[in-house]
Structure formats: C-alpha cells, structure tokens
Amino acid sequence: MNYPLYIFLIFGLSASSVFAVNTSTVDRLLQNYRQQGAHDFDGKAGEKLWHQSFKNPKTGKLHNCTSCHSKNLRKPGKHVRTGKHIDPLAPSVNAERLTDIRKVKKWLLRNCKWTLGRKCTAQEKGNILRYLQSQ
Amino acid sequence: MKTLTLLLTLSLLASGCMADDDGDEGNENSWRFLQKQRDVAAVSNPQYQEECGSCHLAYPPGLLPARSWKKIMTHLDQHFDDNAELEADVQKQLTEYLLLHSADHSSYRRSGRIMRSLNGDDVPIRITELAYFRHKHNEIPQRMIKGNDKVGSLSNCNACHRRAEQGFFNEREINIPGYGAWDD
Numbered sequence: 001m002n003y004p005l006y007i008f009l010i011f012g013l014s015a016s017s018v019f020a021v022n023t024s025t026v027d028r029l030l031q032n033y034r035q036q037g038a039h040d041f042d043g044k045a046g047e048k049l050w051h052q053s054f055k056n057p058k059t060g061k062l063h064n065c066t067s068c069h070s071k072n073l074r075k076p077g078k079h080v081r082t083g084k085h086i087d088p089l090a091p092s093v094n095a096e097r098l099t100d101i102r103k104v105k106k107w108l109l110r111n112c113k114w115t116l117g118r119k120c121t122a123q124e125k126g127n128i129l130r131y132l133q134s135q
Numbered sequence: 136m137k138t139l140t141l142l143l144t145l146s147l148l149a150s151g152c153m154a155d156d157d158g159d160e161g162n163e164n165s166w167r168f169l170q171k172q173r174d175v176a177a178v179s180n181p182q183y184q185e186e187c188g189s190c191h192l193a194y195p196p197g198l199l200p201a202r203s204w205k206k207i208m209t210h211l212d213q214h215f216d217d218n219a220e221l222e223a224d225v226q227k228q229l230t231e232y233l234l235l236h237s238a239d240h241s242s243y244r245r246s247g248r249i250m251r252s253l254n255g256d257d258v259p260i261r262i263t264e265l266a267y268f269r270h271k272h273n274e275i276p277q278r279m280i281k282g283n284d285k286v287g288s289l290s291n292c293n294a295c296h297r298r299a300e301q302g303f304f305n306e307r308e309i310n311i312p313g314y315g316a317w318d319d
Contacts, residue, residue, distance in 0.1 A: 110218040
C-alpha cells in the first residue's frame with residue numbers, strides 16, 4: 001500500500017468537496033441536474049433552444065424566450081404582454097444575474113412552462129444555463 | 136423664537152412622516168397641506184414589490200377587495216395567460232399581506248370609494264374592470280392608450296400615474312406619455 005498516495009487522495013477529495021460548497025449558483029444547479037441524470041451540458045444546444053419558437057396550442061401564437069428577453073442577451077428586453085422593461089440577462093453586463101438560486105429556479109419553471117408549454121428537462125435547463133453563463 | 140419655529144416645523148414633518156406609513160386617515164390630515172394626500176396606501180412590502188412587481192408595477196393592495204386578491208393568489212399558475220406561480224411559503228406570505236391591506240381593510244378614501252362601487256358579491260380580478268375605474272378613465276381616447284407605444288393598456292398605471300406604487304393618482308400628477316398633463 002502506498003501511504004503517501006492514499007493520503008494525497010483523501011486530501012484531494014476533501015479539498016474538492018470544500019470547494020463545492022463555495023461554487024457558484026450555476027454550478028450548484030448543474031450539480032442538481034446531474035443528479036437527475038443529465039450530463040455534458042452544451043451551451044450551443046442552449047443557444048438553439050433560446051431562439052426556438054413553440055406554438056401555443058390554445059392561442060396558436062408562437063412563444064419564444066426572446067418574446068420577452070432580447071435576442072442579444074446583453075441588451076434589455078420588454079415583457080411581451082405588459083411592456084415592462086427587463087434588464088439584460090447576460091452576467092457580463094448584469095452581475096446580479098444567475099446569482100440567486102431561488103430566483104433562477106423560479107423563472108426557469110415559469111418561463112419554460114409559458115414558452116414551451118411544459119417544464120424544461122434537467123438537460124435543457126443545464127444547456128440554457130451554460131449558454132446564459134457564457135454571455 | 137427661531138428655535139421654536141424650527142421645532143414646530145420638525146414635529147409637524149415628523150407626524151407627517153408617521154402618517155405616511157400607517158395609513159390612518161385622521162393623522163393624515165396634518166400632512167395634507169404639506170403634500171397632496173395619497174389616494175391609496177403605498178406598497179410597503181419589499182417581497183411583494185419584488186415578486187408582484189417583476190412583470191408589471193406592483194399594484195397597491197388597496198385597489199381591490201380581499202376576496203379579489205384571494206382569487207388572484209389561488210390561480211397564479213394561470214395568471215392572465217401568464218405564469219406567475221410562487222413557492223408555497225412565499226405565496227402564503229404575500230396573500231396575507233394583500234388581505235391585510237386590501238380595499239376593505241383600508242381607511243384611504245379611494246379604497247373606500249372602490250368598495251362602495253362594488254356589488255355585494257362581485258369578485259373582480261382586474262382593477263381595470265372595476266366600475267369605479269372605468270368611470271374615471273372613460274374619457275381618455277384610445278390613441279393615448281392602445282395607440283400609444285409607451286402605454287399599451289390601462290393596466291399599465293405607472294405609464295401615466297408616475298407615483299402609482301406610492302399610492303398617488305390625483306389628476307395633477309398625471310403625465311400621459313407623448314401628451315403630457317391631463318386637463319378635462
């Protein structure tokens with residue numbers, strides 16, 4: 001048995017778990033999604049979903065994430081129904097974005113239901129967060 | 136003498152500030168000549184402001200009766216064809232806030248008038264469908280509302296009433312975007 005290696009491993013493991021406690025909101029959410037079976041989150045797929053339109057079965061209207069947010073995430077959006085101004089979603093220009101875990105969960109739930117007509121899967125949410133995070 | 140005047144002014148201001156928060160009509164009279172009176176109580180709950188002010192202004196609770204807020208708060212996942220659902224604990228706290236400050240629990244004059252204009256068992260879920268509201272807004276031409284980019288609909292109170300969340304709706308403060316003050 002190679003004791004130094006063993007000790008090194010234990011140290012390494014505990015250090016990484018301490019690190020995990022301090023990780024960002026997005027990393028914590030991605031970790032949750034992995035526990036639900038999602039993996040290999042892909043910002044490109046997230047970007048595609050961001051621009052995809054879904055037909056609302058009740059009204060026949062097309063719903064899209066960009067109905068309220070802008071196509072360019074660094075620009076402000078406007079709520080399609082009420083006209084209210086929405087600050088940019090890109091963390092690079094709006095440091096508050098993707099920092100409050102309850103807020104992110106709440107809006108992904110509501111906005112997926114409104115846009116896609118259903119909840120997003122863990123994989124879809126992870127992809128979207130990767131995309132938003134990169135902006 | 137100077138000090139006395141200063142003291143008097145200060146105490147008047149202080150009593151005014153208190154009336155500002157508690158919504159007591161009696162107290163508010165002393166404030167009246169310093170500042171035009173509020174029509175309904177200001178939104179006073181930061182959580183309500185955050186949760187119910189993200190898609191539109193946070194409507195002051197004194198604009199609808201408790202039974203209306205109750206109905207609105209139990210159907211948040213189907214909220215005017217939008218989804219405004221909340222976690223159960225937040226939903227409960229905000230419902231309590233709304234019921235406690237609803238038009239039927241407020242002594243502000245505009246809340247009183249709204250209540251008097253309702254039929255006994257009406258449960259309106261829009262402020263804009265109240266008879267009292269319709270009556271106050273029926274002279275405004277559509278080009279200033281629907282045809283106005285910066286307004287869009289009458290639900291957008293703060294487009295014209297700049298201090299709507301603070302509870303001020305008096306005519307002298309109205310500023311319709313692109314048209315300015317209102318004189319009828």
